[in-house]
Amino acid sequence: MDVILQMLSGKLVEGYMPIQMLWEMGGCALLFIAVFHYLGKKGIKVNKLAQATGLFLFSIVYFTIRIYPPIPFSVRAIYAVMTLIGIFMWVSSTNESWNDFRKPIFAVADGTTAATRMIRMVSVILLPFLVGFLSYNSMKPSADEPIELRTVHPAPPASTKVHGKTFVLQTSNSPYRVDDDGKYSNEVQKKYTDGNPWDEKAPPYMQYVREGGQIFFQNCHFCHGDNLNGRGMFAFAFNPIPANFTDAGTIAQLQETFVFWRVAKGGIGLPREAFPWASVMPPWEQHLTVDEIWKVVLFEYWHTGYYPRTWD
Amino acid sequence: MATLNKQAQKKIWAFLALGTFVGLLLLPLFLSLPAGASGGAPAPAASTAPPVAQPADAKPVEKSRDIWYKTEGPVVGAPAPKTTDGPKDYPRYNFESRVLLWVANQQHLYYGSFVLAVPIFCMVIEYLGIITKDKALARKYDQLAYDFIKISLTAYSLTAILGGILVFTYLTLYPTFFGYLASIFRPVMHTYALLFVAESGTLYIYYYGWDRMREGFLKWVHVSMSVVLNMIGTVLMMLANSWIAFMQSPAGVDDQGRYLGNIWHVIHTTLWNPINVHRIIGNMAFGGGVVAAYAAYRFLTAKTDEERAHYDWMGYVAMFIGVCFLIPLPFAGYWLMREVYAYRQQMGITLMGGLLAWLFIIQAVMIGSLFLTTNYYLWQGLERMRGAERYQKYIKYMVFVLITCFIVWLTPHTMVMTPGELKAMGGQQHPVLGNYGVMSAKNGAINTIITTTVLSFIMYQRGNKVPTVKWAPMGNAFLFGMFTVAYINIIGLAIYGYYIPANVRVGLSVPQVATTLSCLFIGVLLNSIMLKGAKELGPTAWGQVSVRSQYALIMLATAFTWMMGLMGYIRSSVRLFWHVNEIMRDNSPWAFTHTIGFAANMISFNVLFFWITILFVFWLGSLGIKKAPVAASVGQKVPVPAGSH
Numbered sequence: 001m002d003v004i005l006q007m008l009s010g011k012l013v014e015g016y017m018p019i020q021m022l023w024e025m026g027g028c029a030l031l032f033i034a035v036f037h038y039l040g041k042k043g044i045k046v047n048k049l050a051q052a053t054g055l056f057l058f059s060i061v062y063f064t065i066r067i068y069p070p071i072p073f074s075v076r077a078i079y080a081v082m083t084l085i086g087i088f089m090w091v092s093s094t095n096e097s098w099n100d101f102r103k104p105i106f107a108v109a110d111g112t113t114a115a116t117r118m119i120r121m122v123s124v125i126l127l128p129f130l131v132g133f134l135s136y137n138s139m140k141p142s143a144d145e146p147i148e149l150r151t152v153h154p155a156p157p158a159s160t161k162v163h164g165k166t167f168v169l170q171t172s173n174s175p176y177r178v179d180d181d182g183k184y185s186n187e188v189q190k191k192y193t194d195g196n197p198w199d200e201k202a203p204p205y206m207q208y209v210r211e212g213g214q215i216f217f218q219n220c221h222f223c224h225g226d227n228l229n230g231r232g233m234f235a236f237a238f239n240p241i242p243a244n245f246t247d248a249g250t251i252a253q254l255q256e257t258f259v260f261w262r263v264a265k266g267g268i269g270l271p272r273e274a275f276p277w278a279s280v281m282p283p284w285e286q287h288l289t290v291d292e293i294w295k296v297v298l299f300e301y302w303h304t305g306y307y308p309r310t311w312d
Numbered sequence: 313m314a315t316l317n318k319q320a321q322k323k324i325w326a327f328l329a330l331g332t333f334v335g336l337l338l339l340p341l342f343l344s345l346p347a348g349a350s351g352g353a354p355a356p357a358a359s360t361a362p363p364v365a366q367p368a369d370a371k372p373v374e375k376s377r378d379i380w381y382k383t384e385g386p387v388v389g390a391p392a393p394k395t396t397d398g399p400k401d402y403p404r405y406n407f408e409s410r411v412l413l414w415v416a417n418q419q420h421l422y423y424g425s426f427v428l429a430v431p432i433f434c435m436v437i438e439y440l441g442i443i444t445k446d447k448a449l450a451r452k453y454d455q456l457a458y459d460f461i462k463i464s465l466t467a468y469s470l471t472a473i474l475g476g477i478l479v480f481t482y483l484t485l486y487p488t489f490f491g492y493l494a495s496i497f498r499p500v501m502h503t504y505a506l507l508f509v510a511e512s513g514t515l516y517i518y519y520y521g522w523d524r525m526r527e528g529f530l531k532w533v534h535v536s537m538s539v540v541l542n543m544i545g546t547v548l549m550m551l552a553n554s555w556i557a558f559m560q561s562p563a564g565v566d567d568q569g570r571y572l573g574n575i576w577h578v579i580h581t582t583l584w585n586p587i588n589v590h591r592i593i594g595n596m597a598f599g600g601g602v603v604a605a606y607a608a609y610r611f612l613t614a615k616t617d618e619e620r621a622h623y624d625w626m627g628y629v630a631m632f633i634g635v636c637f638l639i640p641l642p643f644a645g646y647w648l649m650r651e652v653y654a655y656r657q658q659m660g661i662t663l664m665g666g667l668l669a670w671l672f673i674i675q676a677v678m679i680g681s682l683f684l685t686t687n688y689y690l691w692q693g694l695e696r697m698r699g700a701e702r703y704q705k706y707i708k709y710m711v712f713v714l715i716t717c718f719i720v721w722l723t724p725h726t727m728v729m730t731p732g733e734l735k736a737m738g739g740q741q742h743p744v745l746g747n748y749g750v751m752s753a754k755n756g757a758i759n760t761i762i763t764t765t766v767l768s769f770i771m772y773q774r775g776n777k778v779p780t781v782k783w784a785p786m787g788n789a790f791l792f793g794m795f796t797v798a799y800i801n802i803i804g805l806a807i808y809g810y811y812i813p814a815n816v817r818v819g820l821s822v823p824q825v826a827t828t829l830s831c832l833f834i835g836v837l838l839n840s841i842m843l844k845g846a847k848e849l850g851p852t853a854w855g856q857v858s859v860r861s862q863y864a865l866i867m868l869a870t871a872f873t874w875m876m877g878l879m880g881y882i883r884s885s886v887r888l889f890w891h892v893n894e895i896m897r898d899n900s901p902w903a904f905t906h907t908i909g910f911a912a913n914m915i916s917f918n919v920l921f922f923w924i925t926i927l928f929v930f931w932l933g934s935l936g937i938k939k940a941p942v943a944a945s946v947g948q949k950v951p952v953p954a955g956s957h
Contacts, residue, residue, distance in 0.1 A: 018747035072729035086715035155661040307813030
């Protein structure tokens with residue numbers, strides 16, 4: 001209930017923002033429909049072209065200022081094109097609506113009245129300037145860094161060699177993801193989601209998590225942050241900032257062996273396709289043992305509550 | 313009695329003729345399969361030879377292990393050649409050989425897919441014509457099937473020409489690689505060539521015998537020939553698929569690429585069947601799209617109302633077939649991708665999360681646009697029905713649902729941004745939109761899009777009809793309830809997917825897809841039953857539809873073509889720098905992966921080239937019209953799939 005009240009007050013509610021955005025978009029669309037329906041009932045007929053323009057401009061404003069942090073231009077461009085397509089589908093869905101939409105455009109093109117002739121003249125004069133402005137804008141030298149298509153999760157090698165031991169990524173398992181009997185288990189993390197790693201009598205799994213946590217806070221948290229959200233004290237010295245493990249798109253999407261490989265080999269060990277290798281993560285195999293790497297990975301999954309990807 | 317005997321005799325002769333015909337057609341297949349291949353090297357004794365027959369000084373048969381099946385077999389082929397960059401292995405013009413091969417391959421594939429798909433439609437439609445009791449309707453179906461095969465026939469010779477060009481391109485630009493492939497697939501290639509002859513023969517008899525075998529039992533023989541035609545076509549396609557499947561996931565050879573004498577292992581690689589299924593379904597969707605575009609072209613250039621009515625109807629039927637096969641296509645694709653992951657994890661990640669992931673985003677755009685266009689076409693179709701106005705007010709809500717889902721569907725996981733934007737955003741993942749970039753959101757979005765498309769179709773079916781069955785209110789309530797629960801289930805599971813492990817999350821797609829398919833099958837079936845004997849508010853005025861609808865059909869076909877080019881490129885380029893994955897390395901200067909921009913331009917070029925040539929085929933088709941289309945005048949009752957009218 002609290003969450004709904006917060007949403008209604010216009011606040012972006014942490015943890016609910018993705019669904020909140022969709023609800024807001026739906027609410028705005030319904031509001032638009034209701035307003036024009038009401039105006040229609042009152043005898044004020046708003047032309048389809050005006051409705052469409054209003055809706056499009058509103059969507060631009062919404063995606064530009066409502067969502068925080070700001071959406072990159074490339075995504076806003078996708079959204080704007082999608083909105084335009086939607087608007088086109090809507091206005092041209094029936095012949096009546098399509099004719100209404102085209103009416104002012106034809107009126108201006110035909111110049112049937114003094115006003116439309118004036119608009120036509122102004123448009124004809126302004127159009128070359130608009131084209132000129134757009135050309136100028138796109139040709140203007142820019143000092144911005146170029147856009148990079150970065151492959152965040154490159155394909156891993158079939159196997160990786162760490163401290164002289166070869167690990168086949170598709171078949172290896174963490175030796176510390178074990179149940180109380182010491183056997184590998186995919187279920188053990190679920191069992192101890194709320195476990196206490198500090199408990200003296202903690203099961204082996206939780207003890208490994210504790211050890212992993214200690215390694216994490218000795219080595220990793222400076223960049224990846226106390227909450228594992230990629231906002232450690234050094235984070236903003238780097239571009240891009242370190243990976244945010246609490247995001248649904250990072251470790252939650254990967255096999256445990258993939259994360260093991262990335263930790264062991266670091267930024268310098270990224271394969272060719274990971275151009276431009278924008279990562280300063282050290283190859284941790286130079287500082288940690290194989291066991292320590294497995295434990296820290298174990299801790300990352302336990303702490304974030306995500307489960308590694310498995311193939312069964 | 314005598315007449316009966318005569319008829320029975322005729323039947324027996326017809327059966328015997330057909331049986332002999334089928335037997336002769338399949339003979340090459342039986343003859344060549346057990347033969348096996350000898351490979352490039354002098355073959356030692358085959359494994360079937362009795363061991364005692366070897367003289368004492370004979371070299372022992374060298375055995376090796378199959379890289380995929382892990383079985384042992386006698387080495388009967390030479391190792392895969394180690395090529396070097398130069399005129400011996402890679403003779404060339406002053407141009408990138410790979411691009412030439414790309415164009416030749418893609419054009420052959422487009423035409424090949426088309427001529428394999430269209431006879432399947434013909435078979436179904438001709439059969440419908442035979443079993444339909446209404447003679448006028450039967451004639452219309454027959455005419456439609458004839459129209460289909462007529463387009464296919466001209467395209468058929470072009471397919472053969474393009475196939476020849478493709479082989480020459482291989483032989484002249486990649487002789488060593490092609491030589492290696494041919495040394496392994498020799499019997500398959502010969503079978504392929506013989507089957508092609510059989511396919512041509514059957515197709516010509518099928519087409520030219522259309523009028524002669526018009527009546528009675530001969531019509532059954534004629535439609536049986538289409539079954540034979542399609543069987544040959546499918547086997548042809550599967551044989552060709554075995555080559556590309558071998559290049560991607562080789563089997564039947566050892567780790568040096570030496571053939572081990574078992575041709576079935578070489579054909580039946582792990583990706584062969586998923587590719588077969590995906591291609592058959594894909595061809596049907598593509599074929600439907602191209603025929604729909606042909607009908608749209610003829611509609612737009614039509615001079616009379618009768619012509620417009622006929623081609624409007626033809627476009628609708630073809631679109632319907634195309635979309636019917638579009639819906640299961642993602643599931644076949646899912647199976648293929650699952651097998652790719654199972655074969656090599658790196659290959660799967662290179663496709664879906666790595667180097668080629670951006671191309672999958674473009675694919676998402678195309679899939680979304682296919683569904684949007686289909687919806688748009690159906691909504692436009694409401695215009696040709698009197699009484700359908702009552703449903704038009706819902707379109708705006710459906711547009712909203714579709715576009716919102718499309719936005720979620722398209723939001724990339726890794727966004728394209730300037731370093732400045734990256735800093736402003738505070739990380740690679742956007743805290744709001746990043747959540748739309750993962751599988752849970754995508755599954756929810758695409759299932760909602762498909763379910764909404766089903767809803768549009770149900771709305772279209774009802775256009776000018778009001779159900780009169782007693783249980784109509786209950787049926788309506790059931791439909792309403794089913795779709796409401798479906799939307800809640802799909803979206804609810806999508807949200808739930810964020811809170812559970814990946815392996816369970818992957819499993820959630822099963823109930824989501826089951827929900828969508830239930831809506832499709834139960835919804836459409838129930839609606840069709842409810843509309844039996846329904847009150848008509850007005851006639852369906854075929855031909856009286858906006859030109860926008862016809863452009864939508866052309867758009868649909870273009871999207872199919874573009875997507876096919878794109879996915880073919882992705883599947884092929886995932887081998888990276890291998891001719892045959894992990895067996896034969898590509899050492900030409902073009903072993904790199906092209907930039908996305910270049911690949912997109914090449915795909916567009918191929919699409920454009922195909923459409924220019926197919927327009928020529930359409931034009932040729934219109935030159936040879938002897939029969940005027942059967943008049944389906946405005947307002948006249950014409951057959952429509954799924955019993956909608």
